[in-house]
Amino acid sequence: MANHLRFIGRTVMVQNGNVDAAYGALSRILSQDGIIESVKQRRYYEKPCRKRQRLAYEACRRVYNTEMARKISFLARKSRVDPWLGC
Amino acid sequence: MHAVLTVAWQRLRGAACGAGLGRGVHAGVRRLQELAEKGAEKGAESLSGTDLSPLILQRNSMRWDGKTYEEIPIAHIKATYNNTHIQVVSFDNRPFAHTSCGTEGFQNAKKGTAIAAQTAGIAAAVAAIKGLTMGGLEVISITDNTPVPHNGCRPRKARRM
Numbered sequence: 001m002a003n004h005l006r007f008i009g010r011t012v013m014v015q016n017g018n019v020d021a022a023y024g025a026l027s028r029i030l031s032q033d034g035i036i037e038s039v040k041q042r043r044y045y046e047k048p049c050r051k052r053q054r055l056a057y058e059a060c061r062r063v064y065n066t067e068m069a070r071k072i073s074f075l076a077r078k079s080r081v082d083p084w085l086g087c
Numbered sequence: 088m089h090a091v092l093t094v095a096w097q098r099l100r101g102a103a104c105g106a107g108l109g110r111g112v113h114a115g116v117r118r119l120q121e122l123a124e125k126g127a128e129k130g131a132e133s134l135s136g137t138d139l140s141p142l143i144l145q146r147n148s149m150r151w152d153g154k155t156y157e158e159i160p161i162a163h164i165k166a167t168y169n170n171t172h173i174q175v176v177s178f179d180n181r182p183f184a185h186t187s188c189g190t191e192g193f194q195n196a197k198k199g200t201a202i203a204a205q206t207a208g209i210a211a212a213v214a215a216i217k218g219l220t221m222g223g224l225e226v227i228s229i230t231d232n233t234p235v236p237h238n239g240c241r242p243r244k245a246r247r248m
Contacts, residue, residue, distance in 0.1 A: 006230075007156070007228065007230050009230075010230055010232070011228055011229065011231075012228060012229050012230075013227065013228045014226050014227050014229065017225060017226075019226045019229070022226075022228075022229050023229060026229050026231060035231075035233070035235060038235060039233055039235060042235075042236070042242055043242060044242055044243060044244065044246065045241055045242045045243065045244055045245065046245070047245075
């Protein structure tokens with residue numbers, strides 16, 4: 001970031017002196033943007049074969065999790081308030 | 088009256104610059120911009136250092152103790168896996184205080200703990216405040232300055248091979 005303006009990128013202003021909230025916001029933004037994860041991965045070199053394996057694993061995991069969430073939300077439609085309660 | 092700080096948070100990086108990535112209470116380098124109440128000269132500059140468009144030049148009216156954002160001192164926090172360094176600097180890079188976990192008396196593995204980082208932070212704040220004749224530090228912004236290469240240098244090989 002040496003060629004960019006200071007304190008523009010990856011900066012969070014502290015509101016009402018709440019430093020912890022600002023730090024939490026910064027952490028959330030960085031993790032959502034994948035910066036923290038990429039820094040962790042770059043600590044040690046990841047060989048291309050390992051990288052391909054990891055990406056395939058993450059893709060499969062993403063597909064599985066979304067499908068499972070869809071299934072669960074579909075099945076959860078069964079658990080609604082009983083419309084005939086008291087009859 | 089209290090000093091105002093903007094914190095720039097820099098996470099860890101490679102061997103050339105620091106160490107690895109450290110997540111935790113003090114995971115990364117934070118740059119705290121600290122406002123000097125008296126101390127530093129209050130220049131009549133407006134929007135110095137930033138190269139904004141000359142067509143629309145609006146004055147940013149945010150002031151902390153009469154100082155614009157660019158004039159507030161900065162506290163750089165470099166947090167590695169094994170240690171934490173804190174240096175408080177004015178906006179024009181005049182050093183105020185420099186502490187690390189090692190200067191606090193911690194040794195070896197204990198330097199990498201959060202408690203050691205907290206101790207170093209308190210010591211740096213106190214030393215910086217003494218230099219600025221202030222009491223209390225107010226953080227106004229936090230910046231993360233971890234260098235992320237766009238596939239630059241190759242890091243070391245994975246461990247336990």
